[in-house]
Amino acid sequence: MDVARQALDRMQQVLPQEGFIPLHEPTFGGAETELLIKCVESTFVSSVGAYVDEFERRLAEFTGAARAVAVVNGTAALQVALDVCGVERGDEVLMPALTFVATANAASYLGAVPHFVDSEEHTFGVDPVRLREHLVSAAEVRDGVCLNRSTGRPIRALVPVHVFGHPCDVEALAEVCDDYSITLVEDAAESLGSWRDGTHTGRFGRCSAVSFNGNKIITTGGGGAVLTNDEALADRIRHLTTTAKVPHKWEYRHDAAGYNFRMPNINAALGCAQMDQLEGFIAAKRTLAERYAQAFDGLDGVRFVTEPAGCRSNYWLNAVLLEGDAVATREAILETTNAAGYMTRPAWQLMHRLPMYEACPRMELPVAERLEAGVINLPSGAGL
Template structure:
């Protein structure tokens, strides 16, 4: 099983070298733009490439405003602060996610509540969310509270897993009924759509990531996107240490964060955005070839669900649970990097005490899903 898969992946990428999951590609204006930042001496959080990158990104995802940050976790943290999440609030999310989702919640002093995912999208289940809220939530005034814990349920953070859009429209409808703010964790889903609407555009606040393994990269970086001008201005303020504008005085009006993206990183981002459509086309071609290969095999390839367009950031297959670990060990030994999906957040020591619903789908996926090399280097 693993030998056939490894041979196919090597032939797909036309190399016998070790294949990582997702290495960055710098084939455009990256060096030119970085050198321009060096020549300008504006290499930190002020510079023309920061503004340009924010504008390019907002335009692409259909948002009015974008605020660049040092990483996706920082972007999500600021989103939650803009959503007025405070200490002792509860924030609903999924257990099948990268730890940054829950870390950002914890930075606010808030407490994650774990709701199951759908098997096809691997993202938060709108139906399970509705069931849990119906059984546990009550409205007091204009706010939602957990009847059992007495804590306020302030926000919900669905994550678009590996670039496969969650059922975000239904999630938003359910949350609106309870006055729960939706913050999209779109870290992995640049280039993913529900219908003709980009992920991150379904809620007032969304966070994206540009880590070195993402579809486009700035080395490290993130982006907050919103249509709310006041929230965008405040986000920019608190990500730049809450410094008031003045020719030479250092005046800060609140405790804030040094979260702004440096101009050097934004220069990379601009060059990468110029190539995004090409990257996505290559990734879709690779995904289609994986899909065809796995159609006649016992492993199943995870495809975009009807009505959505996934970016196929990381291609995923479902492997027999009893064979999963052996498959991963053998493919890596054969020069093809594979890895299991994340362990569930509710199993981690810092989140073990958090409340959760039935997590049957998340547990099923945790035991079976494997990621395959998904880089944007053309196999042609």
């Protein structure tokens, strides 16, 4: 039996099939309809309302962050996070080449330039050792500012990504940032419900971005949030994302070019119902991951991706990594599993391969290229 057929057989052991199985669909098994109806009846469906306040409070409580500010989506959350952390037009922002395009877009919207760095195989996140080696040769700190020796541009921030919900080595990355006067802003879009050494992802940098898109572990339809332990920074984010409107009983006064990014109350109502079920979603996804790990154990050239040591992952997207000769079977596995009704997907195309980012600075990316060639995501919804 060829590798593709064996991979399908292992998936069928975990998920006996009845119809098409999506990669990650939302689960609505709580008070979603009830809260949505109450929100509509209240007439407060836009960016002001009790559900927004409640959703933010519960996010902060769950993650341990001092504050959460809910916005329209995860990309907007990352954009405003970079903005308030001082990223300006012409700055460079370090980020993994292996990420969803929104990470690079968020920097680009500010006029900043993505600077792509390599990943490590056991976390899929930015490799802190190789990043430091890269900065030794590529950068220098002058008057408290990290500068790219080749371009002369400031390297203002690092955006590590917790890929597929698995925490990266963010503590080591924070040390690199400290040594090079770089601000750490986490892209925690995929990792709500993931912890590293007992600390929730998104709490290691100055602030972080979380996503609640329809394919995330909980959803608000569209939505995101910025997490931070800095009260003043949270106030600034809230102000900027509410069109920088100065409070007044009737006048429209604005003191900055702000964003219309606040999460609508009706989306937050959905989020509150989802938060009630979050612990159950995490437990279900971890059980699914255990079953995948058992099923794929012993399949030559196919390794199920497990959480890094010292971490507790939400297993947002389950994945296998093809190794050795099995890498050549990736397309056959994708074709075989999808034809059988199991939605599987490769990892994202590396950012420097996209036409709008191909001229951006980057280090050598051998690990990211191996991961791009060998990763396949498996159906991962909590309802499975």
